[in-house]
Amino acid sequence: MDLFLQLLITGIMLGSIFALVALGWVLIYKCSGVLNLAMGELTMIGGYVCLGLYQRFVTTMPIEYAFLLALIGTIFVGLFLGLLTERIFLRKMIGEPILAVIMVTVGLSFFFKGMVFIIWDTDTQVFLPRVFPIEPAVIAGVAIGQVYIWSFVAALILMVIFVSFFKYTRWGLSMQACADDEMAALSLGVSAKFVYALAWAIAFMAAGVGGTLLGNINGLNYSVSLLGLLVLPVVVFGGLNSIPGAIVGGITIGILQNLSGGYLDRFFPGGIKEIAPFVFMVIFLLFKPYGLWGWERIERV
Amino acid sequence: MSYLPCGYYFEDYADDQKWWRTRFIKGKMILMVVLLATLPLLVDSQWLSVAYTINYYILAALGVQLLIGYCGQITLGHAAFVAVGGYTTALMMLNVPWPQSMIDGGLVYPICIICAGFLAAIWSVLFGLPSARVKGFYLIMTTMAAQWITVPLVITQYVAQIGGRGQAFSIPTEMIKIGPFSIDSDTKIYYFSVILVAVCLVAMGNMVRSKLGRAWIAIRDNDIAAETMGVNIVGYKLLAFFVAGFFAGIAGAFYISALFFVSPEHYEWFFSLLWVGIILIGGVGSIQGLVFGSIFVVMVFKLLEIAVMGSSDLLMASYPQLGWMTTKIIFFKEAAFGLAIIFFLIYEPNGLSYRYWQLKNYFNLWPFSYTGK
Numbered sequence: 001m002d003l004f005l006q007l008l009i010t011g012i013m014l015g016s017i018f019a020l021v022a023l024g025w026v027l028i029y030k031c032s033g034v035l036n037l038a039m040g041e042l043t044m045i046g047g048y049v050c051l052g053l054y055q056r057f058v059t060t061m062p063i064e065y066a067f068l069l070a071l072i073g074t075i076f077v078g079l080f081l082g083l084l085t086e087r088i089f090l091r092k093m094i095g096e097p098i099l100a101v102i103m104v105t106v107g108l109s110f111f112f113k114g115m116v117f118i119i120w121d122t123d124t125q126v127f128l129p130r131v132f133p134i135e136p137a138v139i140a141g142v143a144i145g146q147v148y149i150w151s152f153v154a155a156l157i158l159m160v161i162f163v164s165f166f167k168y169t170r171w172g173l174s175m176q177a178c179a180d181d182e183m184a185a186l187s188l189g190v191s192a193k194f195v196y197a198l199a200w201a202i203a204f205m206a207a208g209v210g211g212t213l214l215g216n217i218n219g220l221n222y223s224v225s226l227l228g229l230l231v232l233p234v235v236v237f238g239g240l241n242s243i244p245g246a247i248v249g250g251i252t253i254g255i256l257q258n259l260s261g262g263y264l265d266r267f268f269p270g271g272i273k274e275i276a277p278f279v280f281m282v283i284f285l286l287f288k289p290y291g292l293w294g295w296e297r298i299e300r301v
Numbered sequence: 302m303s304y305l306p307c308g309y310y311f312e313d314y315a316d317d318q319k320w321w322r323t324r325f326i327k328g329k330m331i332l333m334v335v336l337l338a339t340l341p342l343l344v345d346s347q348w349l350s351v352a353y354t355i356n357y358y359i360l361a362a363l364g365v366q367l368l369i370g371y372c373g374q375i376t377l378g379h380a381a382f383v384a385v386g387g388y389t390t391a392l393m394m395l396n397v398p399w400p401q402s403m404i405d406g407g408l409v410y411p412i413c414i415i416c417a418g419f420l421a422a423i424w425s426v427l428f429g430l431p432s433a434r435v436k437g438f439y440l441i442m443t444t445m446a447a448q449w450i451t452v453p454l455v456i457t458q459y460v461a462q463i464g465g466r467g468q469a470f471s472i473p474t475e476m477i478k479i480g481p482f483s484i485d486s487d488t489k490i491y492y493f494s495v496i497l498v499a500v501c502l503v504a505m506g507n508m509v510r511s512k513l514g515r516a517w518i519a520i521r522d523n524d525i526a527a528e529t530m531g532v533n534i535v536g537y538k539l540l541a542f543f544v545a546g547f548f549a550g551i552a553g554a555f556y557i558s559a560l561f562f563v564s565p566e567h568y569e570w571f572f573s574l575l576w577v578g579i580i581l582i583g584g585v586g587s588i589q590g591l592v593f594g595s596i597f598v599v600m601v602f603k604l605l606e607i608a609v610m611g612s613s614d615l616l617m618a619s620y621p622q623l624g625w626m627t628t629k630i631i632f633f634k635e636a637a638f639g640l641a642i643i644f645f646l647i648y649e650p651n652g653l654s655y656r657y658w659q660l661k662n663y664f665n666l667w668p669f670s671y672t673g674k
Contacts, residue, residue, distance in 0.1 A: 035438050035441075037377075089643055089647070092647045093646070093647065096646070096650070098375075098437055098438065099369065099375050099581075099585075100581075100646050100650060102375075102438075102441065103577060103578065103581055103642055103646060104642070104643050104646050104647070106377075106574050106577070106578070106639075106642065107578070107638075107639040107640065107641075107642035107643035107646070108639065108643065109639070110574070110635045110636065110638055110639025110642070111635075111636050111639030111640055111643070112639075113632070113635055113636075113639075114632040114633065114634075114635035114636025114637075114639060115632075115636055117629065117632040118629050118632045118633065118636065232442060232445070233442075236439070236442055240438070268454075268458070272454070274449075274453065275449055275450060275453065275454045278445070278446040278449040278450060279446070279450060281442060281443075281446055282431065282442075282443050282446045282450075285431055285434075285435055285439055285442060285443055286431055286434065289434060289435045289439050
């Protein structure tokens with residue numbers, strides 16, 4: 001039972017990071033209709049940028065300030081990269097067929113991956129000195145690594161910020177309008193280009209923070225981008241254009257991944273932990289292809 | 302179809318659909334055959350290996366072209382089916398007690414190729430089943446899942462452990478023999494690959510210009526409309542997955558002869574995306590485009606390798622700190638490939654085959670080229 005509780009709680013906390021990254025994905029899809037396969041690489045870029053900044057800052061100031069500054073720096077780099085990516089690559093693809101847009105994001109993922117590994121090495125890098133203390137905290141009799149708790153808190157705060165931004169601010173409302181009906185939004189004076197740029201910037205920022213947190217848990221290497229790719233089962237489960245779906249889906253996939261890693265590993269040794277979400281996704285697709293709260297598309301000839 | 306030059310008139314459909322319609326095309330094809338046959342005399346073995354890598358990519362991307370370009374079913378997991386082909390061949394060669402007469406007679410490898418094709422085709426149909434219910438992005442997800450389930454899980458964890466040889470299987474060279482010809486040098490691998498590509502391309506070309514191909518194209522253009530016209534869309538979609546998987550299995554079985562061993566890292570997700578990239582660069586829905594795309598991608602990789610290696614040799618003398626460039630060549634390749642896909646999609650969405658089509662029309666209509674624009 002203890003093992004189950006521990007796996008469950010860690011799963012929820014890990015899942016909150018997936019939910020954060022999935023939120024960025026869903027925003028892009030809702031606002032601009034782009035199905036982004038580069039999310040894993042965006043996550044990885046965020047992690048590496050934060051690591052680089054952290055290593056620079058930590059020599060001159062205490063660990064907490066250095067990490068916070070590095071995180072803020074990552075968010076700003078993400079903002080800048082997001083705007084740039086949208087402007088250079090994605091804006092030209094508005095209205096192109098789905099395969100073309102998807103393959104542009106695949107091209108982006110190759111480009112980003114290549115650039116990350118040209119600049120940084122492929123060896124696993126860790127945040128040194130450690131940002132979060134290594135001794136676990138005990139919650140309700142279950143030992144949880146502190147890094148998970150802090151990640152959970154950070155992901156939760158950011159999710160609240162993003163969702164309230166989307167719901168209550170002027171820019172967020174224009175994004176909502178654009179997601180709802182692009183033509184109507186355009187005719188009412190909402191700038192679609194601005195909305196797309198904003199969506200990409202938010203996705204980059206969310207993925208950057210997610211990558212930083214994942215990098216703190218396991219160290220940074222290529223596997224972070226594979227974890228970022230788990231955003232795809234998440235959004236399929238939650239529904240492609242549903243923000244609550246992304247959050248619920250993220251946490252579900254986190255729990256599922258941890259439980260399968262804990263219980264199924266002895267039956268299927270090896271990579272079951274990484275594969276389980278994809279297996280789950282295929283089975284789920286067969287029965288409920290539009291996810292929990294996704295919109296069902298009705299097609300006409 | 303391109304415009305015909307002056308003086309050619311066809312009176313029935315069969316004439317119009319012929320492979321080689323004009324005398325010029327016949328001459329061109331004969332020239333190409335001569336060139337392909339004499340290539341081993343003209344270049345050294347380094348470039349021959351480039352040539353058969355191109356052929357391998359053509360074979361592997363053939364199924365992708367069929368699924369994406371002709372049937373409209375986007376697949377991002379084709380390396381899984383190639384992997385099934387490769388591992389089927391390897392395991393059959395190693396684990397089946399072949400009688401010595403069959404090994405000497407060179408029957409083993411052809412049998413393995415056929416079996417690899419069928420097994421990969423069945424595996425492909427299995428992951429094509431969701432296409433009956435979902436399409437677009439959701440189908441992309443299931444084909445991606447095919448990749449993730451097949452290569453890192455099933456093959457790496459289970460299939461590659463059969464016989465306890467470790468992950469990489471090496472194949473005894475005397476097994477790789479077709480009839481009296483033992484495929485053991487770059488030249489022979491090259492000829493074998495050319496023959497295989499020719500057979501597969503002819504098969505594919507005949508399929509897409511028959512009833513089968515017209516049904517696939519109807520599904521690609523509008524599946525609901527195709528259904529109302531009486532096309533059994535589930536059946537034809539699964540048939541497309543079957544044929545694409547068969548080609549993938551043949552590609553996997555062929556690559557055994559070039560490598561003499563098989564290991565999961567030759568079937569990573571990168572290759573699935575690479576083959577989709579190849580058909581996008583070459584042109585979606587065109588067999589020529591497939592060939593152009595393969596040539597383009599492999600040549601760009603090769604030239605990039607030469608450029609980085611060469612320049613780092615030159616630079617190393619004066620700037621020894623640049624030695625890292627050679628160790629990171631694969632990432633230069635990946636970044637360049639990513640940029641190539643993006644720029645082709647943005648600036649040349651019809652691919653290289655469209656340019657070739659324009660060029661052909663220009664000369665066919667010359668000197669009245671303005672009519673063909």
